[in-house]
Amino acid sequence: MAAAEGALAAAKAELDAARSTPRPAFDGGVRIPLAERVEAAREREVAGRLAVETARERVRAETSRIASLERRLEAEREAAEEAARRAVLRRRQIESASAVAEALPAVLDSADRSVAQARLELAAAEAERSGRNRELLDLRRAESELRARLHSITEQVHGLELRIYEKRLHLSSLLERAAALGLSEEVLLREYGPEVPVPDASAEVEEGEQPPTRPFVREEQEERLAVAERKLAQLGRVNPLALEEFAALEQRHTFLTEQLADLQSTRKDLLTIIGEIDEKMQSIFLTAFEDTKAAFAEVFPILFPGGTGSIELTEPDDLLTTGIEVSVRPAGKKIERLSLLSGGERSLAAVALLVAIFKARPSPFYIMDEVEAALDDANLGRLLTIFEDLRRSSQLIVITHQKRTMEIADALYGVSMRQDGVSAVVGQRIGREREELAAS
Structure with missing residues (x-):
């Protein structure tokens, strides 16, 4: 028992010593001995744990008490160490604060003197820097002005050189042209030099007299030259084919004039024909409208017993653009607009207008596609009465699903x-069969 506890205490002491010892720098040469020591320590630890486990049941109470005492002792030791550490820290802080408090006035005084001296030096440096900046700006401004003057002078010199070169070329060209005409430079200067007076173009002279002269002034002559050059430019280049072009343009103008006269005459004839056609169309339309209006007044009471219907022109004064307004009033209703009627009534009113057109202008045959689809039995009977009336003068082709309509047909397809x-x-x-049944 005592040996096991001693081994356990020794192992714990070695473990604490190993934990408190700082880790040395890694050295590969000592790794193997350390590994052996660690392995030996592990073996000893395993042996001690086995021994402790063997004796644990017998010494549990003592071990618990020892552990409790050790915890108390450890806590008291840690508390004492913490108190001692705090006391040492507090004493050191007090000493540091006392030393700082003793040295603080002298440090503050020195710092104030240093700050004042630094501010004076800074103000002097700022003043010196401002002065140098102003001087630098003045120098840069002067440099810019000098550069601008130099650039202007250089441009002027370059322009003068170009003008001198142009004048030399012009003079050379004039001398060559004069030499080609057999004139020399001396003769030209003697007869047309600046000293020779020039004619006064503004003076009025009679025919046969010599115009008065006036001294040569370059500015006045340059203005005369500019005016003459502008007039020459306005005249343009001489066109040697101007007469032929004029003759061609005159011929085309004559042709276009004749064509325009023909078009105007044709337009006048077309307008006359259109006017005649419009008058004829208005007459025909008005006659057809009156006939349709009378037929609609007859047909509508058949489809709407006791009702009245009429059609009117929206713009009677302009028959070419007028519309047609249909007014109906079924019996017992104060409705005149088609949009206020029911679906069947609208269909029946449309059929009435269609039949009125058929009666006003009959045709050999008519094709109707399910015109009675929305009608009930009573309205369908009235419509079939209209069909019987129409079939006396024309042939009817009716597309229908109504049985009663099929019954009155002559043939079914x-x-x-x-x-x-x-x-x-x-x-x-089925017409022949119906006749045979009626006869029998």
Whole structure:
């Protein structure tokens, strides 16, 4: 028991010593001995733990008490160490604060003197820097002005050189032209030099007299030259084919004038024809409208018993652009606009207008596509009465699904599916059969 506890205490002491010892720099040469020591320590630790585990049940109470005492002792030791450390820190802080407090006045005085001296030096340096900056700005401004003057003078010199060169070229060209005409430079200077007076173009002279002269002034002659050059430029280049071009343009102008006269005459004739056609169309339209209006007044009471209907022109004074307004009033209703009628009534009113047009201007045959689809039995009977009236003068081709409409037909044509599933067109004349049944 005592040996196990001693081994355990020794192992703990070695473990604490190993933990408190700072880790040395890694050295590969000492790794193997250390590994052996660690392995030996581990083996000793395992042996001690085995011994302790063997004796743990017998000494549990003593071990607990020892552990409790050790914890108390450790806590008291840590508290004492913490108190001692705090006392040492507090004493050191007090000493440092005392030393700082003793040295603080002298340090503050020295710092104030240093700051004042630094401020004076800074103000002097700022003043010196401002002066040098102003001097630098003045120098830069003077440099810019000098550079600008130099650039201007250089441009002027370059321009003068170009003008001198142009004048030399011009003089050389004039001398060459004069030499080609057989004139020398001396003769030209003697007869047309600056000392020779020039004619006064502004003076009025009679025919045959010599114009007065005036001294040569370069500015006045340059102005005369500029005016003459502008007039020459306005005249343009001489066109040797001007006469031929004028003759061609004159011929084209004559042709276009004749064509324009023909177009104006044709336009006048077309306007006359259009006027005649418009008058004829207005007459025909007005006649057809009056006939349709009378027929609509007759047909509408048939489809709407007791009702009245009429059609009017929206713009009677302008028959070419006028519209037609339909006014209907079924019996017992104060409605005149078609939009306020029911769907069947609107369909019946449309059929009435259509039949009125048929009666006003009959045709050999009419084609109607399900015009009675929205009608009930009573209205359908009235419509069939209209059909009977129309069939006396024309042929009717009616596309319908109504049985009553089919019953009054002379022939029926439809599409039927045979037993083999193929659609086929089937036709049947029923007018003869109906006559035979009526006779029997």
